[in-house]
Amino acid sequence: MKILVTGGAGFLGSHLCEKLLQNGDEILCVDNLFTGTRQNILHLLSNPNFEFMRHDVTFPLYVEIDEIYNLACPASPIHYQFDPVQTTKTSVMGAINMLGLAKRTKAKILQASTSEVYGDPEIHPQIESYRGCVNPIGIRACYDEGKRCAETLFFDYQRQHNVNIKVMRIFNTYGPRMHPNDGRVVSNFIIQALKGEDITIYGDGSQSRSFCYVDDLIDGMIALMNSKDGFYGPINIGNPNEFSILELAQNILELTKSKSKLIFKPLPQDDPKQRKPDISLAKKELNFEPKTELKEGLLKTIQYFKKTLDL
Structure with a gap:
């Protein structure tokens, strides 16, 4: 086609x-x-x-x-x-x-x-x-x-x-080929961790996301x-497994073996507190279910950024 x-x-x-x-x-x-x-x-x-x-x-x-x-x-x-x-x-x-x-x-x-x-x-x-x-x-x-x-x-x-x-x-x-300067939480945290910079968390880190x-x-x-x-x-x-932003940061610190510190800043306007898909319809109609666990996917993404940023 x-x-x-x-x-x-x-x-x-x-x-x-x-x-x-x-x-x-x-x-x-x-x-x-x-x-x-x-x-x-x-x-x-x-x-x-x-x-x-x-x-x-x-x-x-x-x-x-x-x-x-x-x-x-x-x-x-x-x-x-x-x-x-x-x-x-x-x-x-x-x-x-x-x-x-x-x-x-x-x-x-x-x-x-x-x-x-x-x-x-x-x-x-x-x-x-x-x-x-x-x-x-x-x-x-x-x-x-x-x-x-x-x-x-x-x-x-x-x-x-x-x-x-x-x-x-x-x-x-998330995954390889994310734009390094797109401000998204996964790429932000990985790049900050790899460079040894402070990891910036907006709000108190309790807001949740589901990462596919x-x-x-x-x-x-x-x-x-x-x-x-x-x-x-x-x-x-999407992936229905839910993680707080703080949990994501801790996972990335562990996987990168970074000594970056966590710092907290005010939450931007209209930033959602929770985000998690119900994928019942996708399971039923498409037989869809994500297979990649968060740590496995993060490791592949970290390797990509290490290579592209020459770190």
């Missing part, structure tokens, strides 16, 4: 392109390289089934394809708050342009949505029927509401134009794309 991956030079996109190439598909990787990098896909450029195109999804794209994975959008607060208007445009105009392409080519299209659509959740763990608790005018709204609007567009295109959609809500994911290793996430994404017609989602994909 001819498969388009938007945001294909990013953290998740590059792993997805790699996996799809192993399946024998032809991949068109599209990225404007705002947060993605050529380095992430350098090893794929010599593959005759792989093509890279520098393009911004806020502008239409005219290609012939069978499937679309729409991953284009900066996904860490540092990057999506850098230009919040552009972030909203990427989610909303990007969805409109990719859905228009899917409609014209009759391609199946998957939207990489996010657990951020749940905001700072009032129920725990989060199930797909929960409608969220999002501040529409806060500093995170460009991303949260942009992704919520993209989901709206996907389901409206399905109802109005019979586009074959799949919508997944991605929970915290990238290989498990990509398996879930492909399983959703290949799921039965008529099943659209939305569906949570």
